[in-house]
Amino acid sequence: MDNVKVSVILPVFNEQDYISATLDSIINQDFTDFEVIIIDDGSTDNTLKVIEEKFHNCPIPHKIIHQENNGVSSARNKGISLACGEYIVFVDGDDYILTNHLSQLYNEGYDFSLTQMVKKEGEEIKNPHYYDFDEINAKDFIKLELEMKIPFNFVQLSYKTDIVKKHNLQFREDVNYGEDTDFALRALCYGDSVKIGNEITYYYIQHEESLSNTSKLNRFDYISVLEDLATFFKKQNQNDLTELVNSSRIPKAIFGNMNYFFYHNYDYDEVIKKMKDLDLFRKLSYFKGDKKFSLKIKLFLLNPKLYYIMWRKFKNSI
Template identity: 70%
Template sequence: MNDIKISVILPVYNEQEYIQATLDSIINQNFDDYEVIVIDDGSTDDSLRIIKETFADSSISHKIIHQENSGVSVARNRGIEEACGEYIVFVDGDDYILTNHLSELYNPDYDFSLIQMIKNEGQNVSSPHVYGVEEISAKDFIKLELEMKVPFNFVQLSYKRDIIKNHGLRFREDISYGEDSDFALRALIYGDTIKISDEITYYYLQHQESLINTSKLKRFDFIPVLEDLGEFFRENSHPDLVELIRSSRIPRAIFGNMNYFFYNDYDYDEVIGKMNELDLFDKLSNFRGDRKFAFKIKLFLFNPKLYYKLWKKFKNSI
């Protein structure tokens, strides 16, 4: 197993409609010396059968682990424990990757590599970000993410396993929203440089059922996660990142999720009540940055009900 270059970690839970396409995309890579670690998180449908039958006909090195339903973070952490590769790559059970995904992500001179991802949410398809550079320092990338100047999902990265192992990095198992961003940003602080590819190799498919599962007011629970991340950066002597979390990432997360709830017709009083409960108004007022965005926040804070009515009337044009 010492020649394994990449470990692909694939958590699965009741993905029988999509898992075959995902598995086929992982197996049909133009890359050698990789392993696939599938963690079936207590599926009650035919997912596990499909997984076993698919790998029965494949020569790809693999492990199939079945566990009681414990959540995606537990599943990913089990995958990390089992991984033998030089790098770790994550794929979700209802997405798919192109044949050059692993070859684009394997760059042994770098701590991390990054590819581009397309999000397909119903009729909406996202556009990738063109970086225009071949590499970037990990810390500069963190700053771009905290200022939300680049679209980012943790599955876009390959992670040097030694960084994950030596620093005991794992996905938080006590939260159900934002654990992936938290993991990626903590890992990146221990690295040096990210190799960037402008190749689009990952396709993220947002299904209606998964949209429902992530559209609850618990999205606001990402704010305490960001605050914990800020404390982590403080302990690791990065006061500039602490300030970016306070004055950029947290206000943007609050405002973005609030507008998401308005767009999806959540009850106004319920949303505002949750914001008051979590003391999000004061945290929203900490924003420093883009003037247009700052104006929107000021308008909301001046009169939340008026902002809501205007927003509903003009649908995100303010």
């Protein structure tokens, strides 16, 4: 398995209903020089059996690892440690990729490549964001993400393995939200070039049982991840990125998650108490940027209860 071009890392946990389709989408790639590293993170259903049957007599180089349940970050980190490819690509166990996904993501001479992802819920497919350029400096890409000018998911990228391993980049295992974006932005900070493709090749599947009603208020813990990221950028002498985290990404993450909780009928007093406990009101006030968004924040900070009442009445119109 040495010297393959791409390592596909696939963490799985109790995916017996979906994993067969995911594996078929990987096996049927029009790109030939790749390996598949599957980390079963302590599944208690038939996931591992389905995987083993699927790869029985399969000529594609593969590793199937079974470990005790330690979480998806642990599984991905295990996959990174075993990767032999020039580039690393991540796929989740209930998603699927089109046959040209790897061929679109393998671009020699670039540190990263990006392809388009769409979210699919039932028969509804959300349109992706299309770019008007075919390559971009990695730092400029980071800025676009921190300003939330682009929708972005870490699975859209291929990562040069040398960058990941040289800098010992791993997914944080101590948090439940944002560890994937954190990994991607840290990796991008060490690279130079991103190849951009506008072809849709990745389908992110939202299943009914995995939707937002399972969320908890600890989504706000993502703020501490962003604060650590700001510190990381500062240590890399990227003070402009640190400023963007503090003045744009953190306030938007706070406000976005707050409205998320309101939308899903979380108790107002519980949300506000959590925000006060985490000092999020002060951090919201640091926002700099879009005047319309700035006005929303000011209205909320002026009278949170009134904002909540008006938001419930008019939803996303304010």
